[in-house]
Amino acid sequence: MVLNPVISKLSGKLVVLASASPRRLEILTNVGLRFEVVPSWFKETLDKSLFKAPHEYAVETARQKALEVARRMPFKHLKTPDIVIGADTIVTVDGLILEKPVDKADAYRMLSRLSGKEHSVCTAVAIVLCHQQENEEIDYQMTDFYEETKVKFADLSETMLWEYIDSGEPMDKAGGYGIQALGGMLVEYIQGDFLNVVGFPLNRFCKQLDLIYNHDPVSNDVEHSVISSNGSLTNSIANPSSNSSLSSPTTSNPHTDSPIQNGPSASPASKVKRKDGQSALDDSSWALVNSLSKCSEGQENVSAVGSPVPPVTSRRPMNLPYVVDNVHTDDLKRVMELMDGFKASKVLFTASKLRVFDLLETRPGLVGAEVAQALEASLKGTECLLEACVSLGLLERKQGGSSLLSISHQEVVYENSRLAQRFLQSDSPSSLLGYMEHCDELVWPLFSHLESAVREGTNQHAKVSGKTITTNNLFQDLYYFRDAQKLQFMRAMHSIAGVAGPAVATAFDLSRFKTACDLGGCTGSMAHELAKAYPGLSVTVFDLPSVVEMSGDLFKDKLPKADLYILARVLHDWTDEKVHALLSKVSDACTPGSAVLVVETLLDGTRSYPALQSLSMLMQTMGKERTGSQYTQLLRQHGFGDVRIAHTWNFVDVVLAIKN
Ligand SMILES: C[S@@+](CC[C@H](N)C(=O)[O-])C[C@H]1O[C@@H](n2cnc3c(N)ncnc32)[C@H](O)[C@@H]1O
16 A cells, blocks of 8 residues: 555644553654653453454454553543554464563573474554544544564574573563564564564554545545444444454444443453454454543443453442552452462362362362262362362363262362372372472461561471470471471472472583582482483482481581582571581582582572572571572682572572582
């Protein structure tokens, strides 16, 4: 299509970009567009499974972003924009939608998925035109489109991936990369609009503005749906030859003359369809999407919270304060989740202890009564527990049991979720049941004394078991004083090492070491993982006499000879003084080029797990978790000049320190 001048058509208009993306801002500024930035409060949480194709999800998100700002501004900013632009960029690969990574581990998952493959970048843009009418009501007209660009990544090495992730660039970008900066290094070729990959398809946007401002939509016979503030469809004209699109976010079928229901139109599938039945995305027809009076402030907020499609319902009087908005709702949700965190943990521990997951592994598809019978528990309590497990993603609820006790085939039956199959069944290789039992029996009672621990700065065993624990008797008197306790502790250590072991073993290339000694190696689970990863490595486990045959006291006895010493979750048990004593001893046992592998949860980044784990150490031991740089400093003080850190984002991270 011939492109006419469009940007000048917007001069004198209040143009608003409903996006905080600096890249979109730059693209639009560069072409001389004058606009305000009002980031949308619409949360990108639409249920992706409701959309037939990924681009439909992006379009709907762009629409909701733009509409939220268009509806908020007259009330919150006390001015009505002329035009609001919303955009959403998604990356799709193997049918999967990738948005912005939530953390480094997520960025790693995304980028390794993109490595060596072609993927698609889709930016959807929604343009809302706001017309203030004489009666103070505002009409909203919306048009939207999307642009797709194919991008091919080179094969990326692990080092390249991590170097890029550690640059911090992936974090605020769809798909975890930015083509305009460092991420450009990853790209072999692109097919399509480069700026679309950056975040805004400028050319297509200008074509769309051309359609809007250089052609009169009504005289062009384009599709034109009007929804009045009482929610009824008042007009509908169609032009089947039209090739651009506009849709009404509030109508389930704007092509009918029937009245449209008030209230939330829940499904994104309610988007306008073209006359020919195609998705509206390639159309450029018009729809007057909404008409709201200025006094419907509360409604604006309700819609943004509850539904992808803003409802048009009865008006609220201006003087009735309406206090819920997206931001508040998200904060409230977070606080509620945190307040309920202890209940969720206890549900997990109890269901594990009652062996619900083992039962449903051997007998999947049981109804509540059958589970209650097998557990010898009350029906009422069992049903509550099962439903709580479903809500936490531990179990799946299905319809139609075929069991003897089921009354009808429509009865609810339960099965283990994938998460439960992997981590909660006792026979799974990555079962965490041992650790769960430890958390429930030992850590849980300690945490009820968190306030005392914070005030006193010490462990709380005296309050729970009446035992005063010091650096000299931590293991012997606490964990190993009875066989049952010892085995429980060892099971806990074993299960974590089993899950984290493969990531620890491969965090660095350790193939040059021939002998390793796992100091405080407990059941040998970590040693086993190392030996598996490096068939040429002979690993010895050294622990207290009550734990292993190759025994001794780390602090008193001579250490076995090795060229790699492993200290996995040992240093975090001890005071700085003891840590210095131990590292000095390990350093003495090392020759130049030998190394120590410190495996600990590093207090780096913003994940909650390490911080909570550090509190757990405070409650249980003499020690604490430390940051990567604290370990680096400690190790350097003991003659390990070359210190490298690998964050595995598993239970533990890894520090490799090589002796000078
Ligand atoms: C927290 S556990 C870690 C176990 C194992 N490294 C892992 O990551 O699964 C600490 C280990 O240090 C051992 N340990 C504690 N004090 C010790 C000492 N004085 N000498 C030798 N081993 C000790 C304990 O028996 C226990 O196995």
